[in-house]
Amino acid sequence: MYKMLLLATLLAVAGCAGKTVNRDNCAYALDFAWKELDLAKAEGFAGTVSYSKALSLLTAAKTQQQFEGYDGCLEDAEKARFYIRESRAGR
Numbered sequence: 295m296y297k298m299l300l301l302a303t304l305l306a307v308a309g310c311a312g313k314t315v316n317r318d319n320c321a322y323a324l325d326f327a328w329k330e331l332d333l334a335k336a337e338g339f340a341g342t343v344s345y346s347k348a349l350s351l352l353t354a355a356k357t358q359q360q361f362e363g364y365d366g367c368l369e370d371a372e373k374a375r376f377y378i379r380e381s382r383a384g385r
Contacts, residue, residue: 316364323371324359327352330378337382344381348374 331348339345355370 320367344377348377
C-alpha cells in the first residue's frame with residue numbers, strides 16, 4: 295500500500311513539473327515580442343498585414359500563457375516575431 299501511495303505521489307509531482315516546461319522561455323519571448331511590436335508601431339508599421347498577424351499571435355500566446363500552455367505560447371511568440379520582422383521590412 296505504501297509503495298502505491300509513493301508511486302501516485304511521484305506521478306502527480308512529475309505531472310506538475312511538466313506544466314512548467316518553457317514557462318520562463320514563454321515569458322521572455324512574449325516580453326521581447328511585445329517590445330518589438332511597440333517599436334514597429336512607433337516606426338509606422340502598425341497598418342501592415344504582418345503587424346496585424348503578429349498582434350493576433352501575441353494575443354493568442356498571452357492567452358496560452360495564462361492557461362499554462364507554455365509550448366504553444368512559445369511557438370506563437372516566435373511566429374509573431376517573424377511577422378514583426380516582415381512588417382518592419384514593409385511586407
